[in-house]
Amino acid sequence: MDRKPGLLMAQLLNRFIWFDGALQKSLDERGHGGVRRLESMAMIYVHAGVRRPSELARLLGVTRQSMNTALRELEEKGLIYLEPDPEDARCKLVRFAPEGAAMRLDALDIVLSLEAELEARLGAQSVDDLARIVSADWGEAPVVRKQPAKPQGMKAGKKKRA
Template sequence: MSRSGADLALSLLGGFRTLVDAAITELSRRGFDDVRPVHDFAMRAIAAGADTASELGRSLSISKQSAARTIAVLQERGYVSREPDPRDARRKRLQVTELGLEVLHTGEEIFDGLREQWSQKIGAGAFETFETHLTSLVGAQPVRFDTPGWMARDLGSRLE
């Protein structure tokens, strides 16, 4: 059976969606029922240094207004905070809170478990070969933090 390039792209996207949906379901089961994929992208960008709405917007390839809405949601839920900048008292810097770090670490544990489930499903050797081939095709760092931006430039209505 011959498949098209579009079928391959949809299968890869389906794999991503399957993993993300399972992770979100498990996060909810573990008490984090208010976390969405974009929240993970945003918290990772903030942890990596995007400590203002403008910087977060650039990092995620979304508008400053969308970044501000994301920040407001994350603050309301206790995942990020604004702290005074030690170098400039007029400036407030974003930081991921302990709760936010707990969500990120819990999500990583869940993804490790999902990876293991996939490995068991097709066999460890076949899965290792799959990962090796996939890495050779997409690179060792296939996704940047700005990934949400390439699908839709204004994510504001989908952040909550």
């Protein structure tokens, strides 16, 4: 398979949208509509154990204000509770609301079914490889700085003589 350099980021994003789009449509089909992408992404992280709104905002690359708005909407929908953080009275922690258990169970069932669908389409080894690659520690995101321009008149690989 040929890989076009510079497209990996778009391809990863497209595959995420495939997953999330299927999740959203399936939740709608099961009567759990009305959850925005940011809300469903926050719930995935809460399921993974992230409970601080500031950490959710950082992981999802949104402002704290956007995250707080999404969390308030999830709370209004009866899917989460925001409760005081016992370690820091200025902060809140996210906890799943029992009233949202049916939706969470349906979402988990859908995600497991989507993973099984991927195995059927791509093969179990490919899905295992994908999971291993995206679960690997990639380290901190690097800052790629612009390389200094070469002085005019110099060719690549040639050094200027003194």
